[in-house]
Amino acid sequence: MNISFYGATENVTGSKHLLEVNGFKLLLDCGAFQGKRAQSNLQNRNLPFDAREIDAVILSHAHLDHSGALPILVKNGFKGKIYCTLATKEIVKYILEDSAELQLQDAKYFNKHIRKESEAIEPLFSKEDVKNTLQKLTAVPYFRENNFYQIINENIKFKFLEAGHILGSAITVVEVIEKDAIKNLVYTGDLGRSESPILKSPEFPKENIDNLIIESTYGNKIHKPIVEAEKELQEIINFAVKQKSKIIVPAFALGRTQELIYILHKLTIQKRIPQIKIFIDSPMAINITELFDGHEKDFDFEWWQDFGKKNIDVFTAHNIYFTKSSQKSQEINNMQGPMIIISASGMCEGGRVLHHLKNNIGDKNNIILFAGYQAENTLGRRLRDGQNFARIFGRDYRVATKIMSLDELSAHADQQGLLKYIENCKNLKNLFLVHGEKQSLLELSKKAKEIIPSLSIDIPVQSQEFEI
Ligand SMILES: [Zn+2]
Numbered sequence: 001m002n003i004s005f006y007g008a009t010e011n012v013t014g015s016k017h018l019l020e021v022n023g024f025k026l027l028l029d030c031g032a033f034q035g036k037r038a039q040s041n042l043q044n045r046n047l048p049f050d051a052r053e054i055d056a057v058i059l060s061h062a063h064l065d066h067s068g069a070l071p072i073l074v075k076n077g078f079k080g081k082i083y084c085t086l087a088t089k090e091i092v093k094y095i096l097e098d099s100a101e102l103q104l105q106d107a108k109y110f111n112k113h114i115r116k117e118s119e120a121i122e123p124l125f126s127k128e129d130v131k132n133t134l135q136k137l138t139a140v141p142y143f144r145e146n147n148f149y150q151i152i153n154e155n156i157k158f159k160f161l162e163a164g165h166i167l168g169s170a171i172t173v174v175e176v177i178e179k180d181a182i183k184n185l186v187y188t189g190d191l192g193r194s195e196s197p198i199l200k201s202p203e204f205p206k207e208n209i210d211n212l213i214i215e216s217t218y219g220n221k222i223h224k225p226i227v228e229a230e231k232e233l234q235e236i237i238n239f240a241v242k243q244k245s246k247i248i249v250p251a252f253a254l255g256r257t258q259e260l261i262y263i264l265h266k267l268t269i270q271k272r273i274p275q276i277k278i279f280i281d282s283p284m285a286i287n288i289t290e291l292f293d294g295h296e297k298d299f300d301f302e303w304w305q306d307f308g309k310k311n312i313d314v315f316t317a318h319n320i321y322f323t324k325s326s327q328k329s330q331e332i333n334n335m336q337g338p339m340i341i342i343s344a345s346g347m348c349e350g351g352r353v354l355h356h357l358k359n360n361i362g363d364k365n366n367i368i369l370f371a372g373y374q375a376e377n378t379l380g381r382r383l384r385d386g387q388n389f390a391r392i393f394g395r396d397y398r399v400a401t402k403i404m405s406l407d408e409l410s411a412h413a414d415q416q417g418l419l420k421y422i423e424n425c426k427n428l429k430n431l432f433l434v435h436g437e438k439q440s441l442l443e444l445s446k447k448a449k450e451i452i453p454s455l456s457i458d459i460p461v462q463s464q465e466f467e468i
Contacts, residue, residue: 001176001183002467003211005460006048007031008435012217013040013065015435017187018049021156021176025049027057028172028187028213032068032099032124044069044124048463051076056152059084059137060189061169062091062254068099071125074133083150085160086139087168087298090291091254096130098284102350142170144203145297149175161203164192165411166255167295173205185211185468190435191413191421195226197262198292198314200300202413204424211468212425216436217412219444229408230263236404237264237273237340240367246337246360247367248401250353250380252346253285255411256372258292260342262314266306275319281329281352282344286322289315326352333359337366346372347380358392362400370405415444422448422455430468431457 001021007014007029014033019026033043051073059082060066070082070092084092103123111120140150143159151157155177163169172187186209194201240247251257257280267273280286292315296308307314323329329352332341343353357379360366374380379390383403389396413421422431431448433441441459448457458466 001178001185002465003185003213003432004463004465005432005434006463007033008065008215009460009462009464010436010438010441012435012437014043014069015060015066015189016048016069017213017434018054019174019185021178024153024156025053025055026152026156026174027054027073029060029066029189030057030069030073031066032064034065034068041121041124044072047072047076051078054078054080056080057082058158058172058174058187059088059092060172060187061163061166062088062095063166063190064095064099066189067092067095071096071100071129071133074136075125075129078136080136081138082133082136083138083140083158085142085168085170087291087295088170089137089139089168091166091168091288092137093134094284094287095254096133097127100125100127100130142298143173161205162200163189164194164196164199164202165190166192167199167258167292167298169199171202171205173207183210183468185213186425187213188215188421190215190217190411191418192411193223193226193413193417196411197226197259198299198303200298202417202421204421205426208427209425210428211430211432212422212428213432213434214418214421215412216418216433216441216444218410218414219418219433219436219440221414221440222416223410223414224408226408229406230267232406232408233263234267234272236367236369237267237276240340241274241276241338243365244337245365245367246356246363247340247369248353248356248360249340249342249369249371250346250348251285251342251344251371253282253344254288256346256409257282257285257342257344258289258315259409260371261289261320262303264340265314265317265320268317268319269306269312277335277339278320279323279332279339279341279343280320281323281332281341281356283324285342285344286324289322329355332356347374347378348383349378349380354392357390358397360401361390361392361397364400364402366401368401368403370403371409373410415447418444419447419451423451428452428455430466431455432466433457433459
């Protein structure tokens with residue numbers, strides 16, 4: 001079989017890895033490139049292969065950098081099935097619909113402000129393309145649920161293991177028969193952390209593994225333990241309660257918002273913080289949080305200890321308010337602190353969080369708490385770096401609030417977690433490192449070689465093909 005790498009090579013976006021077995025083309029993820037507008041637009045518009053020739057797709061999880069080019073694939077003539085877990089199937093609907101809407105708005109805004117007609121842009125895909133994509137999603141249970149492999153054809157079958165990254169995330173183990181020999185390949189997608197709240201820990205394959213494609217986002221970093229985040233959050237909230245502050249938390253709608261609710265609810269039950277008002281003010285975050293109900297079988301033992309066995313719903317408490325309508329959202333402005341407002345987008349690039357920043361950023365009594373990664377050239381990054389004004393909806397606002405950050409809540413395994421995964425793939429022969437910046441890839445490669453000197457390690461470049 002052959003594997004070609006068409007995205008997330010020496011960077012972290014656009015995951016697309018193409019496996020070819022006896023002429024059958026199986027695509028592992030079909031993510032969108034993200035970054036500077038012109039470049040990523042061009043990369044996303046022109047798929048590196050003929051969509052009509054792809055026979056099937058396996059989707060590791062719902063994040064846009066793994067799923068965001070699926071509607072482009074379908075628009076260009078892909079006719080096969082897209083396999084994913086049930087939770088991914090449910091979540092990716094919201095992610096892709098939101099992406100189509102944002103592109104529409106973005107194209108309208110861009111086209112209104114440019115001078116030359118020839119430079120006008122079109123959205124990469126429409127809501128109709130998303131609808132056609134969703135029809136191709138085929139839910140497959142995790143292997144732990146039924147011990148069955150999903151058969152793709154007479155030569156290819158696969159199973160899903162837990163990836164522990166976000167709800168529904170899966171590690172794929174593909175087994176193929178080629179020239180009467182059986183070979184396998186593991187693709188981690190994005191790999192989570194064993195101590196993350198709510199989700200189960202990443203699962204190791206039990207069999208011998210020939211090939212492993214592993215993500216490397218934090219190949220050169222060690223995370224602080226998540227319990228540190230709980231302690232920090234406890235201190236910040238107790239401080240805010242005394243000061244009657246409003247704490248604004250820009251948070252990703254998928255994953256980080258639910259983790260924060262989990263930790264805050266747990267701290268309240270343990271009486272480590274008082275019952276402070278918590279607003280979840282993002283329609284997408286609310287939709288996704290609702291999906292968590294019904295997926296308790298995907299939650300971990302820690303959840304069982306903290307909530308499950310006490311029959312408490314993590315996401316329901318009388319101090320947690322879900323403000324779906326914009327009227328309810330606006331009402332928050334007139335309320336007095338203390339309170340926590342968890343809102344999207346996570347990097348302050350759009351969404352309702354901008355209204356809360358605009359209304360509260362000038363008051364030194366308030367706090368902006370960053371709980372996730374802030375990319376360069378985003379308002380979130382500028383605020384975190386201490387810029388003393390914020391440009392919101394075309395106007396500059398003076399920053400008087402306290403700026404704080406919780407850095408422990410990463411959803412990706414760190415260097416130790418990645419190496420542990422590599423070590424636990426028994427008799428591993430070939431290792432491919434993807435989804436990482438150069439430094440991260442190089443350091444992880446060096447460490448892996450020290451641990452398993454016999455291992456063949458590659459850091460694929462864009463469009464590189466390997467016979468495995
Ligand atoms: Zn991800």
